[in-house]
Each structure stands twice: as structure tokens, then as C-alpha cells.
Amino acid sequence: MSTAALPIAPKVPVGPGQVSVVIDGVLRRFDPADEIGAGGEARVFRFGQHAVKIYHSARAGSSSSSCKSSSVSHQVGWDLEARARKLMAYPVALPSAVMAPTSLVHDPVSQMVCGFVMPLVEGASPFKRLTSKRWATSRLSREQVCRLFSQLASVLTDLHRRGVVIGDLNDSNVLFRCETGGRSGPSPGEVFLIDADSVQFAGFPCPVAHERFLDPTLYGAALAQSPVFSPKTDWYAAAVLLFQSLLFTHPYGGMLSGFNNVLERAQARASVFRPEVVYPKAALSFEVLPSGLRDWFESIFEAGERSPLKMGDLSARWTVCGCGCEHGRARCPSCKAGTLGSTGSPVAAVRKPATRRGTCEAVTLIATPGRIVAASYSNGLRWLISENGELVREQGRRLGTHDLGVGTEVQLDGNDTWLVERATATRLGVDGRSTEPPIRFTPGVRAPMFSVAS
Incomplete structure (x- = not known):
């Protein structure tokens, strides 16, 4: 990069929204279509596998320091001439994760510094x-x-x-x-x-x-x-x-x-x-x-x-407990279940065998080496269990193997089982087969509401 002590100069617009600058001795023109970002201090343009940051002209009456608030970024009163001096002294051989300046950008008329070239990060x-x-x-x-x-x-x-x-x-x-x-x-x-x-x-x-x-x-x-x-x-x-x-x-x-x-x-x-x-x-x-x-x-x-x-x-290590809580503790902070069972799978959150206090008795309703995916009470207790990837309803009805991702929601509707993922729901019948085309899912206050997807 150039080491001449050059102050910042204003850019030379060529057309509406266009900016012309000199990069490595070559005149380059950027159109609005090349712009990939803009802020209070500069515009950023795509330049092949690189990006070019071109500063706005200095503004009168700017303050001597600035914090960017939660909603607004304010132009810093650090004058652009100081930015040029800083760019020309920029350290070399920084970690590759730092998108550091690789070349300086100059005004085509005055040859004064007005920005810099940096690597372009794609897909991030x-x-x-x-x-x-x-x-x-x-x-x-x-x-x-x-x-x-x-x-x-x-x-x-x-x-x-x-x-x-x-x-x-x-x-x-x-x-x-x-x-x-x-x-x-x-x-x-x-x-x-x-x-x-x-x-x-x-x-x-x-x-x-x-x-x-x-x-x-x-x-x-x-x-x-x-x-x-x-x-x-x-x-x-x-x-x-x-x-x-x-x-x-x-x-x-x-x-x-x-x-x-x-x-x-x-x-x-x-x-x-x-x-x-x-x-x-x-x-x-x-x-x-x-x-x-x-x-x-x-x-x-x-x-x-x-x-x-x-x-x-x-x-x-972080673990997803059978109760759905993702945690990094030895025991689940939500249901207090141990992190791993004897099979290495998350332990389901269930009560221990019957205990009696006075006239109140607690009994085990569900016990599984897998995890409890859903449970509800509607004309009797209903539940859905996942054992080695296979879904099992109450009374031992097996619905086959289904991948339940982190974002999957489950609803039990009588003998039917609804699997909802990314706003699309599928109904599994008693035999575990999909009985209807995909259904559009809309969350409700107490229970989900469904309508046929268009």
C-alpha cells in the first residue's frame, strides 16, 4: 500500500449513484448495482473476490467521539485525514479471519486516499x-x-x-x-x-x-x-x-x-x-x-x-434432555434427570414408582429407555415416545421411524399424530402412514390450527 501522507479527498461522482476511484493505478467505476452495503461512514462495493470501502466526505460539526446506539449508527467525528494515516500504517500478517485492508483507494483527480480494498466474505x-x-x-x-x-x-x-x-x-x-x-x-x-x-x-x-x-x-x-x-x-x-x-x-x-x-x-x-x-x-x-x-x-x-x-x-458437552431442555450440566436443570442413561441416550423425565402419602398416591404412568416427545390428556392420557428413532404411541402403537429435528413440533389429536416442521404439518394415522397431503400450520393460543397448504 502507498505510504505517502495523503489527506482524504472527496470522490468524483460520474453519474447518479456512481463513484470512480483509482485502485492499484487503474481507474475503477462502481454503479449502484455493485453496492453491497452502506452506513454512516462509507459505502461498500463488490470488486470481484474483494470488497471496496469508500468513505463519505467529512461532515462539518461532527462530535469528537461516538457510540452506536441500539437503533442508529452515528458518524464519528474522527476526521477522514486521520483515517488515511491509520490505513497507511495498518499492521501486516494479521490472522486470516481479519478482513484487513489489502490496497488503498485514491481519488482519480487529486490522488488522495478515500478508502481501501479488503477480502470479500461469501456465504457468511x-x-x-x-x-x-x-x-x-x-x-x-x-x-x-x-x-x-x-x-x-x-x-x-x-x-x-x-x-x-x-x-x-x-x-x-x-x-x-x-x-x-x-x-x-x-x-x-x-x-x-x-x-x-x-x-x-x-x-x-x-x-x-x-x-x-x-x-x-x-x-x-x-x-x-x-x-x-x-x-x-x-x-x-x-x-x-x-x-x-x-x-x-x-x-x-x-x-x-x-x-x-x-x-x-x-x-x-x-x-x-x-x-x-x-x-x-x-x-x-x-x-x-x-x-x-x-x-x-x-x-x-x-x-x-x-x-x-x-x-x-x-x-x-451440551445435551438435549428427554424433556427437551438443552443444557451443559451433569443433571438437567429443568427436570433434574441425569444427563445419560445406560444406553447413552437421554433419560426421559418420568416419576419414580408409586409412593403414598395419606390419601395421595403417585404412580408411574410412562417408563421408557427413550424420550417422551409429547403427552396430553384428552379422553384419557395420550403420549408419544421416541425409542431409537421410532415413534411409539400409547398402548404400544408403533408409527415408524421419523426424524424429529430441533424445530419439530408435535401435536396429539386423538389417534392422529401431527408433526410440524417449518410451518408444514403432516398427519400420521394409526398405522403411522401419512393420510393427507402436507398441511399448513398456524400456531394458536391454546392449540394449533390447521389448513390445507396451497
Whole structure:
């Protein structure tokens, strides 16, 4: 890359939405159709197997530092001339996961720096997807999520050794690519860090941050004035990101009397681990966390420590219990069943043999080496059991082998069994055969409602 100390210059538009720049001595023109992203500070265009980030012109009256709020990204007042100096001093030989600048982009008239070229990541999704319960639970196991974070932790550790700090680590500038489908595959997946021009190194500050991932010790700091981030602040952001990806809530989420928002809670270290917090109903309970991870989260969000993430805590085994709870504990925190039975399969959650207290007697109604998939009471007790992949109804009626993925819902309707997956339902008759074409499924308040799919 060029090392001349050149200030940023405005681009030269050629047509509506078009931008012309010089890359490696060659004039390149980008049309709106080439654009793959845009934000408050730049536009990004596809350039073969690369992407080109072209900064907007500097704006008057911008502030000296900025946090990106939950809904709006604000232009940082770090002038673009400083960005040019930083790009020309960018460190080399960073981990391949970092989409670092490979060439500088110049204005065709003044030859001044106005952006950079970087590798283009294809087929990847932002970590923000992992924090969506509806999207993630049907595609990735918690163990697979931990594998992705093992990759991220390795990248962070490598960067910190080289004196590089991410600073603005959030769920939009970290991407992942891996096999999905709800089970842990053989591949640990891949992670990628984009927006690499904002990282902090060699006295160059990171001028931006997202408030939900920003260490509370930096609230109100002038991020663009000097380097204020550290490896500790990166580990705080990584902890927030991992917590959200595993449990689908911010560590300072929920409701707590006396606090108006997440930022106030973060400053007071009043996390969801406190019993007085009203825990979000849609979130997974923190009781499912492996003990090592839970201890690490509590040390960060309650005690204010900032220790690196231990690889051993991320390699803990997660299990799907017969009751449906996915957890990393020795015993299921939901039904208290042991993790594994004698056959190595999850133990179903059933009561022990009859016990009597006064006039009240508890008896075993269902016992199976497999798992209880569904149970209901309608004109008698009805249930569905999965044993070695074969579905079995009450009275021993066998319905054949069916793959029940993480996203599959089951409804018992008399002698019929409904299997619902990705908004399409199939009815199994008494003999286990599909008796009708696919049925469209619409969730109801108490029970599902069905209509023939178009």
C-alpha cells in the first residue's frame, strides 16, 4: 500500500449513484448495482473476490467521539485525514479471519486516499443471527455456538499478542460460516472480523463503539481522542456477545426496579443473575450453562473482572434432555434427570414408582429407555415416545421411524399424530402412514390450527 501522507479527498461522482476511484493505478467505476452495503461512514462495493470501502466526505460539526446506539449508527467525528494515516500504517500478517485492508483507494483527480480494498466474505452471517432465538435454535446447537466462539477467542488472543485491540466488537461486525441444522457437526465453523479499519493499534484509536457491547468503564469516554480500549474491554464485549448467543438475552436484560435501561444496569453491575431481576420469558435460563461458563459470566457482569475466555469452558458437552431442555450440566436443570442413561441416550423425565402419602398416591404412568416427545390428556392420557428413532404411541402403537429435528413440533389429536416442521404439518394415522397431503400450520393460543397448504 502507498505510504505517502495523503489527506482524504472527496470522490468524483460520474453519474447518479456512481463513484470512480483509482485502485492499484487503474481507474475503477462502481454503479449502484455493485453496492453491497452502506452506513454512516462509507459505502461498500463488490470488486470481484474483494470488497471496496469508500468513505463519505467529512461532515462539518461532527462530535469528537461516538457510540452506536441500539437503533442508529452515528458518524464519528474522527476526521477522514486521520483515517488515511491509520490505513497507511495498518499492521501486516494479521490472522486470516481479519478482513484487513489489502490496497488503498485514491481519488482519480487529486490522488488522495478515500478508502481501501479488503477480502470479500461469501456465504457468511453476522453473529446477530445467533442472538435470535427463532433463527438459531432450529439451526445450531448450543455446543455448536460454543465452537464458533472458540474460533473467535483464538483470533482475539492472537490479535492481543500483536498489540491489536478490536474495540468495536459487536454482533454486526463478526461473521460466521458453518453447517447448520440443529446438531453439532464435525466442523467448528469459521469466524470473520469485518470493519477492520476501526481497530486500535500503534497509538491509533478505535473511534467507534456499540453501547450494548461497550465496557461500562468507557461510558462517556472520547473514543477518538486517544487509544482507550484494551484486551480487557474486548473480553467484556465477547462475554456480552456469547451470553446473548447462548441465552437470547443481554446480561443486563429483563427488568429491575430502580433502573431505566441496560446502560444503568451495566454501570451498577445489576445483571440477570440477581434473583430480584424479572428474567425475560423468551430467554433460556442461565441454569443451563456449564458451571465454568456461568462462573466466568458472573465474574464479569457481577464482580467487574475482565479475564480472557477459557477454551476449556467452551468445550463443555451440551445435551438435549428427554424433556427437551438443552443444557451443559451433569443433571438437567429443568427436570433434574441425569444427563445419560445406560444406553447413552437421554433419560426421559418420568416419576419414580408409586409412593403414598395419606390419601395421595403417585404412580408411574410412562417408563421408557427413550424420550417422551409429547403427552396430553384428552379422553384419557395420550403420549408419544421416541425409542431409537421410532415413534411409539400409547398402548404400544408403533408409527415408524421419523426424524424429529430441533424445530419439530408435535401435536396429539386423538389417534392422529401431527408433526410440524417449518410451518408444514403432516398427519400420521394409526398405522403411522401419512393420510393427507402436507398441511399448513398456524400456531394458536391454546392449540394449533390447521389448513390445507396451497
